[in-house]
Amino acid sequence: MGCTSIKRLVNGYLASSLGVSTNNEEVTGIKGRNIPLYQGGYNQKILYISGVAMRISKSQNSPAMKIAEAIAGHLSQNSNSLFNVQVVSPGWIYVELMDSTLADWLHCFTVNRNENSDLEQFPLKEKITCDPHYQLTNSLTIFNIQYAYSRCFSLLRLAHQERLIELDITDVKIFLSAKAIPWLNSDQKLRLNHPDESFLIHQLVKVVDNLVCTDSGSSINWEKAGINLSQAFERFWSSCRIWGEVKIHSPELAQGRLGLLILTQLVLRSVLEDKLGIVAPVEL
Incomplete structure (x- = not known):
């Protein structure tokens, strides 16, 4: 995992999951636009919440929950165990960081540049x-x-x-x-x-x-x-x-x-x- 913000990391994986099939149509309703994503409130876990499924539900002519479940399933299978992903009614996608993911992120920003050669710019x-x-x-x-x-x-x-x-x-x-x-x-x-x-x-x-x-x-x-x-x-x-x-x-x-x-x-x-x-x- 490169040294970047966690929001950008989650956003990248969500973007790659927007091509999953739902009702034989690709979920591309917000292609080229920012994915709605924000950090959840403090609860001793790092949680991000996306309403992307609800945003594209109408254009895809498909229920938001079904779209969210398809995106969440793809994200869970293709994120290398970085996240715990859940769907919450009426179509929210909850992306919670695994402890190992957070540890990797902390490591990336706290260890010197010799060990962390992908740090192109400091800090x-x-x-x-x-x-x-x-x-x-x-x-x-x-x-x-x-x-x-x-x-x-x-x-x-x-x-x-x-x-x-x-x-x-x-x-x-x-x-x-x-x-x-x-x-x-x-x-x-x-x-x-x-x-x-x-x-x-x-x-x-x-x-x-x-x-x-x-x-x-x-x-x-x-x-x-x-x-x-x-x-x-x-x-x-x-x-x-x-x-x-x-x-x-x-x-x-x-x-x-x-x-x-x-x-x-x-x-x-x-x-x-x-x-x-x-x-x-x-x-x-």
Whole structure:
């Protein structure tokens, strides 16, 4: 799986499933148009919901549920076990990420470029440009985003110094892991299952979607996106320990939590510098 947004990944698989046959007609009613797709609300799982079947039901002269079931069946069989797919009345398609898929996505953005050679551009693969017309409105909000970024940076630097994690520090503003992070446990389930870990991941996925997918990025309030992510980080940091007993007795969990800090500082830097056009300071 290449380094991209999860929304783009799901959209690509949905698009490839639109050619399935329904009533001996191909489902091509929205060919060339954007597939309706949005991230579901926070429920400790990464879920995407599409109403594509309902949109094309009339043009295909077929019930939305039947179209949705055909698309979902094709998607389940051809997505290499990346998703759990369900159909919900009156024709919604629910696409939930498997833990292994989310772990691969986290790995892709947190491990250095030598292991992750398909990262064509750093920090994000897709080209991201700052909007020259974007007007900053709240200096305290900006400070809080900058503080969260610098806090992630200092915590990662400390963890590296204490050899809790080995980091690639060749970039003065971004830390990446020099080795793979143990995102999954022995049962191949995501190791990070605390509600505040899950909420931070949910926010990270949402912001990366908005950074990468231009259809949604054009209307994003980036100050709000940045402060929401910063608050999710603060919530995570206040309840999910890395040092102390966790470091001693659960080093893999500590490394996973540090992995979230890696991705958080990467995404916050993109919001600050690429979208808001201001400095992402390593110290405040």
